[in-house]
Amino acid sequence: MMSQSSVKSKRPVKINPEAGSFKEPETAGKVVYDTKELNLWYSETHALKDVNLSFREKEVTAIIGPSGCGKSTYIKTLNRMVELVPGVRTTGEITYKGKNILDRSFKVEELRTKVGMVFQKPNPFPKSIYENIAYGPKIHGIRNKKVLDEIVERSLRGAYIWDEVKDRLNENAYGLSGGQQQRLCIARCLAIEPEVILMDEPTSALDPKSTLRIEELVQELKKEYSIIIVTHNMQQAARISDKTAFFLNGEVIEFNETNTIFTNPADSRTEDYISGRFG
Amino acid sequence: MNQVNATKMEKRMNARIRKNNLLKGVFLLATLFGLAVLAILLVRVVTQGAAWLDWDFITGRLSTSADRAGIMGAILGTMWLMVVVIPVTLIIGVGSAIYLELYAKKGKLQSFIQTNISNLAGVPSIVYGLLGLTIFSRAMGLGNAALAGGLTLSLLVLPILIVSSQEAIRAVPKYLAEASFGMGATKWQTIKNVILPASIPSILTGAILSLSRAIGETAPLTVLGIPALLIPFPEGLFDTFTALPMQIYYWTLDSSLVKEYAYLAAATIIVLLVLLFLLNSVAIFIRNKFQQRY
Amino acid sequence: MPTNSGKPKQNAVNVREMIEEKRSSRNISNITEKLIPTILFIIASISVLTTIGIIYTLLSEAIEFFKIVPIWEFFTGTVLKPLSQNPEFGVLPLINGTIISSLIAMLVAGPIGIMSAVYLSEYASERVRRVLKPLLEVLAGIPTIVYGFFAFTFVTPVIRSIFPAVDATNILSPGIVMGVMIIPMIASLSEDAMTSVPNAMREGSLAMGATKLETTFKVVIPAAFSGIIASFVLGISRAVGETMIVTIASGSSKNFTFDITQSMQTMTAYIVEVSGGEAAAGTTIYYSLYAVALTLFVFTLIMNLLARYVSRKFREEY
Known part of the structure; x- marks a missing residue:
């Protein structure tokens, strides 16, 4: 089974040359994330410049662009993980369901409970498979063993790894292969039932076969979750995403339906990147 | 040419x-x-x-007669010292390391504390003895109780443990903490559930090494006036005590008077070295067995 | 996918709701979250308090001492007779003993330590290194009291059997043994300095046909020089602060002499003698303890700061 979205042709949409302010068809889902005039500095480096983007429910949005274009920084701003880097400053706003998450009074823990994240390198904890999945529910106060058992099973099934690990739930997660580890990390993320899943180049450390499985998984997850995925791999973006945003030097150059971006880009720089002329 | x-x-x-x-x-x-x-x-x-070195020597009481002398008192004293040193250094050492590595903002205060710790590591042990004498023995009135000795030795080895715990915490990969934060865990939850469990083998290794440094120390105890006389076995932290190194010290000094005392000192050294050897073996075992390879 | 054993089931357990529910009852953990940094800060400041404690204790009691014995007399006096009817408190015999014992130690530890470092870093194969290094570490892990015993009951008798003129307690024997104790420290610090010299520098020299020996002395050691110096300074500091070996093997004569066959007392040994001898609090001799300890503290502090300064400069070189 292959991804459907790239095959399915979408209604032609009018292209507004101004990045980010692309007009949605009426039928689209509700906006979950809305970024307005976001600027971000690492000490002196201006890493994100006037970013305007919005993401809708139950869609897969891919963020593409060459290394150092700010795509990873941007996705980490969406759950404020970027703050772990000392010396970060931001202006502008990002609203999540109408609330500005960059506001100091906004509780990051609450945000990160609703917005899960999958990282570049699989990063399971050096604990058992079971404990990895139960970690999230446990820190949020769920201690009932029966409930936890159920969550663990459901999450592992959700990430399509249950059959591979059900007989060794108590073994260390480091015994799994890289691809399995990454699916475990996705399962761990599902355990707290987030509304949005951020994926920061989730397949860059994996072999092609594992990559394919993750891509299939993303297609499944889309039915329940909104997914924002940063990727280095343009074919991947084309295969799995509904919409694509192209970043260059900290700016959003173009944001549109994936089909349009890949077949009929509005900006010559997007075309250059997609046709492999740089990056 | x-x-x-x-x-x-x-x-x-x-x-x-x-x-x-x-x-x-x-x-x-x-x-x-x-x-x-x-x-x-x-x-x-x-x-x-x-x-x-026989069973009677290990379990016997101190005596002026070399044939009947035993070192049970000194063994118990060293044990009581460990009872103080282990929890005190672990709590303060690991706590300081967590603060410096994970909470303190990089800046003047943090680098001041850091510099201070490395300077403390170079202070001669005998100076700690005077600190202990003035503060624990006299000001706090603990005299030459095991608690006074234990606290003095704790302060002495703290810098070693703080530095090694910091290294252990620093060695935990950043992505583990990121995974935890990414699920909405708070800072302390992340430290308690992810960072500490991952660094605990290295922390314990450092703790055991600093413990073995502490129980081999003599100089601070001499300043505290720890006796090696015919005292009853110490039964608690507030009892007067002696320790293995002190016993070695007195027997060595007196060996010019009674030749056999040198042999008693040697036998006590064997006991002390075996103890240190065991501690170090445990440390190496923990390091090799439980060290997580990332 | 081969075995898709099911989609996420929608059923009884609703995690989102449960998390919401728990959140409202999590005030306690919010308080913990705020308290923990404060508690940890207090714990971390114990090390600062220790320093303050040391400096305050030494200074306040030493000041009492200098009220009785003028500071000038203390630092220039060559006679130390604390227990006599007319006590004299000149610290020079102690400083002299300290310097001489440290010098002897460094004469042993310096050359041997640096030669060991050269061997381990430049000559030894990886296998040999992996055996020798931990063994040298063992040497550093032996308690000083054991070295004291060794100096007193073995090294001194051996020296005396060769040179009968040597006293039963003398500064030579503990000096040598202290040197042995410091070897691992100098060896491992110097080795660190040498191994961090970039290989490209060695290769440049070796490629011109220089032998390993020439490369070591003309390239590696000059490049690692400040690191080696730092290891020496730390070694001296360690010798100056060392207590038990000299206390046991060098006796308690407060001779002001350069004759290494005689008994001399170091600052550390004086502190052991006086504090162990039940000096009643408030007496001049009791206060002298702190004056000597303060001198010792300043000595080692300067040495440690110097070593850190030198090795930091060294790190900037590459």
Whole structure:
């Protein structure tokens, strides 16, 4: 089974040359994330410049662009993980369901409970498979063993790894292969039932076969979750995403339906990147 | 004109190579010198002490008669010291390390505390003895109780444990903490559930090494006036005590009066070294067995 | 996918709701979250308090001492007779003993330590290194009291059997043994300095036909020089602060002499003698303890700061 979205042709949409302010068809889902005039500095480096983007429910949005274009920084701003880097400053706003998450009074823990994240390198904890999945529910106060058992099973099934690990739930997660580890990390993320899943180049450390499985998984997850995925791999973006945003030097150059971006880009720089002329 | 005379150069080359090989031997001998002394020391101690080391010696009470003397009191005293040193250094050492690595903002205060710790590590142990004498023994009125000795030794080895715990925490990969934060865990939840469990083997290794440093120390205890007289076995932290190194010290000093005391000292050294050896083996075992490879 | 054993089931357990529910009852953990940094800060400041404690204790009691014995007399006096009817408190015999014992120690530890470092870093194969290094570490892990015993009951008798003129307690024997104790420290610090010299520098020299020995002395050691110096300074500091070996093997004569066959007292040994001898609090001799300790503290502090300064400069070189 292959991804459907790239095959399915979408209604032609009018292209507004101004990045980010692309007009949605009426039928689209509700906006979950809305970024307005976001600027971000690492000490002196201006890493994100006037970013305007919005993401809708139950869609897969891919963020593409060459290394150092700010795509990873941007996705980490969406759950404020970027703050772990000392010396970060931001202006502008990002609203999540109408609330500005960059506001100091906004509780990051609450945000990160609703917005899960999958990282570049699989990063399971050096604990058992079971404990990895139960970690999230446990820190949020769920201690009932029966409930936890159920969550663990459901999450592992959700990430399509249950059959591979059900007989060794108590073994260390480091015994799994890289691809399995990454699916475990996705399962761990599902355990707290987030509304949005951020994926920061989730397949860059994996072999092609594992990559394919993750891509299939993303297609499944889309039915329940909104997914924002940063990727280095343009074919991947084309295969799995509904919409694509192209970043260059900290700016959003173009944001549109994936089909349009890949077949009929509005900006010559997007075309250059997609046709492999740089990056 | 040819500036380099080939035959001359070859001759000199051979000499240079010979010199190189000769000095390589000298360097090796120098390296072995320290080990040779170590071997002599151990052989001396064992040959002098082994004959006196029996069950009665280990379980016996102190006596002025060499034949009947035992070191149970000193063993118990060292044990009580460990009872104080282990929790005190672990709590303060790991707590300080967590603060410095994970909470303190990089800046003047943090680097001040850090510099202070490395300076403390260079303060002679005897100076800690005076600190303990003034504060724990006199100001707090603990006299020469095991608690006073234990607290003094704790302060002495704290810098070692803080630094090694910091290294252990720093070695935990950032992505583990990120995974935890990414699920909405708070900072303390992340530390408690992810960072500490991952660094605990290295922390314990450091703790055991600093513990073995503490129980081998003599100088601070001499300042506290720890006796090696005929005192009852210490039964608690507030009892007067003696410790293995103190026992060795007094018997060594008195060996010029009673020759057998040297043998008793040697036998006590064997006990102390075996104890240290066991502690270090546990540390190495923990390091090899539980160290997570990322 | 081969075995898709099911989609996420929608059923009884609703995690989102449960998390919401728990959140409202998590005030306690919010308080913990705020308290923990404060508690940890207090714990971390214990090390600062220790320093303050040391400096305050030494200074306040030493000041009492200098009220009785003028500071000038203390630092220039060559006679130390604390227990006599007319006590004299000159610290020079102690400083002299300290310097001489440290010098002897460094004469042993310096050359042997640096030669060991050269061997381990430049000559030894990886296998040999992996055996020798931990063994040298063992030398550093032996308690000083054991070295004291060794100096007193073995090294001194051996020296005396060769040179009968040597006293039963003398500064030579503990000096040598202290040197042995410091070897691992100098060896491992110097080795660190040498191994951090970039290999490209060695290769440059070796490629011109220089032997390893020439490369070591003309390239590696000059490049690692400040690191080696730092290890020496730390070694001296360690010798100056060392207590038990000299206390046991050098006796308690307060001779002001350069004759290494005689008994001399170091600052550390004086502190052991006086504090162990039940000096009543408030007496001049009791206060002298702190004056000597303060001198010792300043000595080692300067040495440690110097070593850190030198080795930091060294790190900037590459």
